[in-house]
Amino acid sequence: MISRILFTSVCTAILAAAIVSPAAAQQQRPATEVTKVENTEGVYIWRNGNHQAMFIVTKDGVIATDPVSYGRPTGGQQYLDAIKKVTDKPVKYLIYSHHHFDHIAGGQVFKAAGARVIAHKNATARLKVLKDPHTVMPDESIGDKKVITLGGTTLELHYLGLNHSDSTLVMRLPKEKIIFVVDTIPVGSFPGRGFIDIYPLETEDFIKKVIAMDWERLIPGHPGAPNGRLGTKKDAQDVLTLMQEASAEMKKLGQDGKCWDTAEKEFKMPKYASWPGYENGLQFVARRYCGLWGRGT
Numbered sequence: 001m002i003s004r005i006l007f008t009s010v011c012t013a014i015l016a017a018a019i020v021s022p023a024a025a026q027q028q029r030p031a032t033e034v035t036k037v038e039n040t041e042g043v044y045i046w047r048n049g050n051h052q053a054m055f056i057v058t059k060d061g062v063i064a065t066d067p068v069s070y071g072r073p074t075g076g077q078q079y080l081d082a083i084k085k086v087t088d089k090p091v092k093y094l095i096y097s098h099h100h101f102d103h104i105a106g107g108q109v110f111k112a113a114g115a116r117v118i119a120h121k122n123a124t125a126r127l128k129v130l131k132d133p134h135t136v137m138p139d140e141s142i143g144d145k146k147v148i149t150l151g152g153t154t155l156e157l158h159y160l161g162l163n164h165s166d167s168t169l170v171m172r173l174p175k176e177k178i179i180f181v182v183d184t185i186p187v188g189s190f191p192g193r194g195f196i197d198i199y200p201l202e203t204e205d206f207i208k209k210v211i212a213m214d215w216e217r218l219i220p221g222h223p224g225a226p227n228g229r230l231g232t233k234k235d236a237q238d239v240l241t242l243m244q245e246a247s248a249e250m251k252k253l254g255q256d257g258k259c260w261d262t263a264e265k266e267f268k269m270p271k272y273a274s275w276p277g278y279e280n281g282l283q284f285v286a287r288r289y290c291g292l293w294g295r296g297t
């Protein structure tokens with residue numbers, strides 16, 4: 001009798017665990033989080049909601065990236081506070097991955113704390129025009145390459161041409177063989193809304209250049225699927241293949257004179273139907289390639 005009750009309660013517990021939906025599991029995640037990247041001395045990920053950034057702690061100070069605080073007025077301070085829990089060293093640099101506000105708003109507190117804000121020159125030019133009240137201007141605007149060394153850590157900043165934006169910096173830690181690339185190469189999920197203004201043909205070249213670099217792990221600007229994983233060269237190759245297939249498919253429809261409405265309705269990528277974000281993302285991919293092959297833009 002006792003064993004039967006025990007058996008029943010164990011079954012109930014298993015059942016309860018099994019019916020927790022992915023959405024509920026999502027809600028159980030804390031809103032913000034610091035994660036140390038495995039097998040590194042001082043590489044961390046700061047996550048705020050569905051956005052994330054890399055920061056590196058060295059013996060002489062911290063190199064931070066993207067404040068990720070769009071629509072989150074306290075996000076920059078939370079990020080800085082989280083870094084202070086890891087180290088008492090000052091933040092020396094804040095580097096913008098590209099000019100989009102959802103990734104770079106909220107850097108005021110870093111600048112006030114003495115960090116030098118660095119971005120690609122196209123980001124600076126854009127920010128000068130838009131004057132977003134929540135985004136601080138860079139102190140330094142760079143061209144194709146800059147190497148930062150701090151406390152024994154080397155971080156390379158590379159501009160590899162047009163892609164998801166015209167201001168994306170690929171950040172590479174040569175010793176750790178880690179890169180931080182935001183938005184252009186989603187890890188394990190179908191491209192989403194951010195695809196609407198991508199430079200489609202140039203992005204294929206960009207991804208090929210990224211794959212040709214020496215690295216093993218990719219930290220994305222949005223948590224990788226599943227479980228916030230990091231990316232690999234296979235993920236980069238998968239995104240490149242997806243784009244090439246989408247482009248070829250829409251090229252036929254576009255050159256048949258079917259853009260916009262008919263082509264966008266007919267465009268499907270069943271091979272990717274199981275990827276997270278497929279249902280919602282398909283329309284943005286369709287719209288962008290219809291623009292390219294049906295309009296020439």
Ligand SMILES: [Zn+2]
Pocket residue numbers: 098100164165182183194
């Ligand atoms: Zn972006």
